[in-house]
Amino acid sequence: MSADGHLAALAGLQLMNPNRLRHVLHDRSPAEAFDMATGAAAPSPVLATIFRKNEGLARLWRQQRAERPPESWAAICAAAGVQVIGESDPSYPAQLRGDPGAPAVLFVRGDLSVLDSRRVGIIGTRNATQQGRATAARFGAELAGAGIVVVSGLARGIDAAAHRGALHAPGGRPVGIVGNGLDIPYPKQNTDIWNEVAERGVLISEWPPGTRPDAFRFPLRNRILAALCEVLVVVESREKGGSLITVHEAINRSVVLMAVPGAVNSRASAGTNALISDGVQSALETADILMALGLDGRRAGRQRFDARPQPSGSQTDIVVACRDEPRTLDSLLLTTGLAIGELALALARLERDGWLIENGGWFEVVDEWADLT
Structure with a gap:
């Protein structure tokens, strides 16, 4: 046998x-x-x-x-189409050999040779803002377009957005590290991403088929995610949570750490802002991440085209205000000084043109990757 x-x-x-x-x-x-x-x-x-x-x-x-x-x-x-790989198997990932938390057994769907490419992890909170999800999707797509493998945990929020972005890029081959059996897509709303990652990249777990997504398994999987990254980017994180567990595992392994800054009063960015305050390098653009990998491509002279009508006049002031943080109608009245009728008309045009989205009375900026989140 x-x-x-x-x-x-x-x-x-x-x-x-x-x-x-x-x-x-x-x-x-x-x-x-x-x-x-x-x-x-x-x-x-x-x-x-x-x-x-x-x-x-x-x-x-x-x-x-x-x-x-x-x-x-x-x-x-x-x-279930699941490969079982022990540490003695020649196909066991070289990046995990010798790691203090190396799993003794891996369960795999997909192609492990994807890990031979350059690798960037993108993680963040499950309760992400629209802007955070759009940022993760943009990073995922642009990194994958540059030939970088995007590694994440397939959770709701930032993880899922990063993977959707990576899958949007032609040739994107993402890696998903999960905390349950590979025959049970979790969360269910990510089933499509789950299956496409397995087809185009690779899904990895240390648990056999049939294993349920119990809460204790997810902090454990974070050590594997960290060990497989060259650079780990935290897009949004609260003061406590699974993202910061992964950050700790990355620091223990001397993985390059980066964080996306957010509004000072945004709970979704409290963790990332604290990381930057502690000296972690900020990631504002994909070029920052490529530089961390030694792959600065900014001199290539290729820019992504945004087909949306560009805002002008008071619309620009509204977008700038909402880019800092989500705003209510009352907040925008105070910030912009516009009359209520003029503000309402500008907001309607910005929503129509795809620059803003209204969510429970709060207006958030939408970037060109929002349709992937």
Whole structure:
């Protein structure tokens, strides 16, 4: 029998975690490791100590030996189009070898050779603003257009926008690092992105098919995301959250870190502004990221054409005000000094021309990538 079934059966044992899995598989074949973990062979001294402290774990894994037959798991993975890759496999990503948090097993849909290209991670809050999503989509598309692989977590908000942007570029081959089984697109609204990333790039998880998207798995996956990046760009982040966990993992690995500045009173940018205040390099344009990779393309003389009618007069003042932060009608009256009728007409024209979007009484600037978010 191939090793795939034993690896998948092991990785999916209840209460299995990355550290336990690494130990069980260390210097053992997957079949030997499965026997040791499930009671068919004597445990190692370390595992014996774990079992003494947690007798229920030993009983649970012995019970699951019959419930998780390796031959069935080999078939499940094959049916889902999922490759099972252990650390001894030649195709195991070189970027993860030697990493202190390297996963012992990877489950893969797509082409791992995508990782041989230059790689930039784009991450941020799930509760992103329209402007934040548009920025992530623009960065994703322009980086992919420059031949850069965009790495993200396929979460709602910034992650999804970055991947949509990367997929919009001809030849874009993004990488998605997820925290659940590769047969369960999560969140469901990202199913189309999920499948297209698998077709054009690669999806990677450390969990076997059928694994649900439990909350504790996502902070764990962030170490893999950080380890696979050369540069990590945070587009929007609150003061606490998963993005800053990834930032911490990136700092531990000496990954180049960049952040997009936002309005000082925007909760969505509180984390990124704090990073910049602490000395993290700001990313205002894709060229800034390319420079961090040593690929400054600004001298190429090619600019993206924006077909929207350019704002003029008071419309320009409104766009500038809303670019700083989302604005209400009352705020714009105070900021611009316009009469209510003149302001309402200008707002209607800016919405018609695709420069502004009104969301719950707040007006936000829309850039040319907004249709991808």
